Amino acid sequence: MENKAFEISEAELEVIKVLWKTDKPMTAQEVCDTVVNKEWKYTTASTLLSRLVEKGAVAYDKKGKSYLYYPIIKKEDYKQSQTKNLVSKLYDGSVKNLAVSLFKAGEMSPDDIEEIKKMFHL
Amino acid sequence: MENKAFEISEAELEVIKVLWKTDKPMTAQEVCDTVVNKEWKYTTASTLLSRLVEKGAVAYDKKGKSYLYYPIIKKEDYKQSQTKNLVSKLYDGSVKNLAVSLFKAGEMSPDDIEEIKKMFHL
DNA sequence: AAGTTTCTACTACATGTGTAGTATTTAAAT
DNA sequence: ATTTAAATACTACACATGTAGTAGAAACTT
Numbered sequence: 474m475e476n477k478a479f480e481i482s483e484a485e486l487e488v489i490k491v492l493w494k495t496d497k498p499m500t501a502q503e504v505c506d507t508v509v510n511k512e513w514k515y516t517t518a519s520t521l522l523s524r525l526v527e528k529g530a531v532a533y534d535k536k537g538k539s540y541l542y543y544p545i546i547k548k549e550d551y552k553q554s555q556t557k558n559l560v561s562k563l564y565d566g567s568v569k570n571l572a573v574s575l576f577k578a579g580e581m582s583p584d585d586i587e588e589i590k591k592m593f594h595l
Numbered sequence: 596m597e598n599k600a601f602e603i604s605e606a607e608l609e610v611i612k613v614l615w616k617t618d619k620p621m622t623a624q625e626v627c628d629t630v631v632n633k634e635w636k637y638t639t640a641s642t643l644l645s646r647l648v649e650k651g652a653v654a655y656d657k658k659g660k661s662y663l664y665y666p667i668i669k670k671e672d673y674k675q676s677q678t679k680n681l682v683s684k685l686y687d688g689s690v691k692n693l694a695v696s697l698f699k700a701g702e703m704s705p706d707d708i709e710e711i712k713k714m715f716h717l
Numbered sequence: 718a719a720g721t722t723t724c725t726a727c728t729a730c731a732t733g734t735g736t737a738g739t740a741t742t743t744a745a746a747t
Numbered sequence: 748a749t750t751t752a753a754a755t756a757c758t759a760c761a762c763a764t765g766t767a768g769t770a771g772a773a774a775c776t777t
Contacts, residue, residue: 482734486684501754517736519755524734538744538754552685553700556693559681560702562608563674568697569707571678575690576714578675580682585691586715592698593712604764623724639766641725646764660724660773 479528481551487511488521489530493548498534498541601650603673609633610643611652615670620656620663 481489491507492499499507505518522542525531533540564570575581581589603611613629614621621629627640644664647653655662686692697703703711 480733484735513735514737515754516738520736521734523756538742538752540755549696552696553702555681555685556697557700557702559677563677567707568703569710572694572707572711573714574671574674575678578679580675580679581690585689585694588691589694589711590715592695593708602763606765635765636767637724638768642766643764645726660775662725 479530481525481528481530485521485525485528485530488518489525489544489546489551490548492531492542492544498536498543500536500539500541502539504542601652603647603650603652607643607647607650607652610640611647611666611668611673614653614664614666620658620665622658622661622663624661626664 487508488504491504495503495507501519501522502515504522505513505515508518522531522533522540526533526542530544530546531542532545533542535541560566560568560571564574609630610626613626617625617629623641623644624637626644627635627637630640644653644655644662648655648664652666652668653664654667655664657663682688682690682693686696
């Protein structure tokens, strides 16, 4: 329906973020223990991992009796696609509009502003 | 579960965007006819409007036999909350990280860059 | 007032999501 | 080789979402 191959749900995102952050293949158990702000049962983490595998966002290698999961999609790519999506959905595809909105909303810290200026060699 | 009072789904967003853009109360029929890139049946638009009303995102006044719908939540507020959400979910809450990512991804047009520079009074 | 038109309300149904429970398989231990 | 412990696979179920059909109500028409 969309231009995206697959959608990652909120809960699935928590899972793949763990895989991104840890940056080495992990068992479902490890993922479960590492997820932040969640009190998931083991099978919940496991279900989410399976769904991510179905969607092609995650894969695994077998090790002993368990699977070692790792992300297929890259964090940067995902972030960029989500960001592009937001810009096109809400800001008429204009990054400028987004920037203006953030600026006006006072969402930029002095540090942000400093860094952004630097980015533009100013 | 979230910090947000309600979630607006993808399809519902299309509806409320029409209300925002037109900027005057509209009947379900008008909304249906105005939605872009969609071939909805009247009842589909109508269902979505009802769900938005349930969620408190939209309200209506009665006019003749029909309802005139209008948005309760403001476009700017919604955009900002969505943007803040993205920044916190994917950019560690740092607008700077978002800006860097956009810049690196080549998502900023020369015009965007020009305008952003101007925004920083330079 | 009855018929016709046109709204809204209610119902439906498949698929996705959050969250797990139970069954089954398989590796490890003895 | 049998038992056991631990993983995965399969099943479940309520609520959200996309998409619409049908029933019922209200307002025009004549």
